[in-house]
Amino acid sequence: MNLSDKTVLLTGGTNGIGxxxxxxxxxxxxxxxxxxxxxDRVAAMRAEGFEVIEADLSNAAGVDALLAAWGERAIDVLLxxxxxxxxxxxxKGVPDADAADAAIYANLNAPIRLITGLVEALKSRPEAAIVNVTSGLAISPAARTPVYCATKSGLRFYTLALREQLKGTGVKVIEALPPVVDTQMNDGNPMKKMPADECARQIIAAIEQGRDEANIGMTKALRIAESISPALARSVTLRF
Incomplete structure (x- = not known):
């Protein structure tokens, strides 16, 4: 896909990889x-000339408000x-169940709800793409982040099934699986981190090349390990 003049709705676009x-x-x-x-981040990106829709995607009302704000506009890529x-x-203690619910909604329910709301608009374009950013941890989990791993794994399998459903349409379904990236989300993570700009470059390259899947950085090695021995891959990631 040539991205010139394409309209892209990018969630989480004010910080980090986004x-x-x-x-x-x-x-x-x-x-x-x-x-x-x-x-503050919304204001900063607006100051850089971007259109930003304020949206809390951790609940249904926030997603529906985003869809309402988008309205009938044309869309070429949902990212x-x-x-x-x-x-x-x-x-460490008993986790916050409400915080887990919000993360589950933001990471899994919100993408599904956005896709459901925008798929017909995407199908109406000459070429279009849905890009779901999951994680290397969608393949093999880390012990300290079970909710994150579960939601990203869920989104991975949703993406695989959606790709099959949308075969024969003009909508390409792409999954991007970043490794640990140097963003605020990973502050305190001792693992080696990929620069956010390089991760972004590889995601965009996957869109331009029309690839089904972008295994980024160390995720490539994890995919190889998982294909040889899922138990081996888990023994590595579960330590973190």
């Missing part, structure tokens, strides 16, 4: 419309990037 994707999309001539919920990492480690 911010870098937004900047790189603009450099390629795309019109990126972002979502964000932090007022589901927004995600929440929630502390859910029983070794």
């Amino acid at each position: 911010r870098e994707i937004a900047l790189q999309l603009r450099a390629k001539g795309a019109q990126a419309v972002l979502t964000g919920r932090n007022p 589901n990037n927004a995600g929440q990492l929630v502390d859910h480690d029983f070794r």
Whole structure:
């Protein structure tokens, strides 16, 4: 897909990987419309010339408000990037169940609801794409982040099934699986982190090349390990 003049709805576009994707999309001539919920970050991206729709995607009302704000506008790419990492480690104490619910909604329910609301508009375009950003942890989980891993794994399997359903339409369904990336979400994570701009570059390359799946950075090695021995892959990631 040539991204020049394409309209992209990018969730979570005011920080981290999303911010870098937004900047790189603009450099390629795309019109990126972002979502964000932090007022300071929303204001900062607006100051850089982006259209930003304020949206809290951790609940149905927030997603529905985003869809209402979008209305009948044309859309070429839906890029589901927004995600929440929630502390859910029983070794530290009893986790916050409400926080887990919000993360489950943001990471899994919101992309499904957005796809449901926008798929007909996407199908009406000459070419279009749905891009779901999951994680290397969708393949093999880390012990300290079970909610995040479960939601990203759920989105991975949803993406695989959706791709089969949309065969024969003009909508390409792409999954991007980043490794640990140097963003605020991963502050305190001791693992080696990929720069956010490089992760964004590889996601955009997958869209341009029409690839089904983008295994980014160390996720490539994890995919190889998982194909040889799922138990081996789990023995590595569960330590983190």
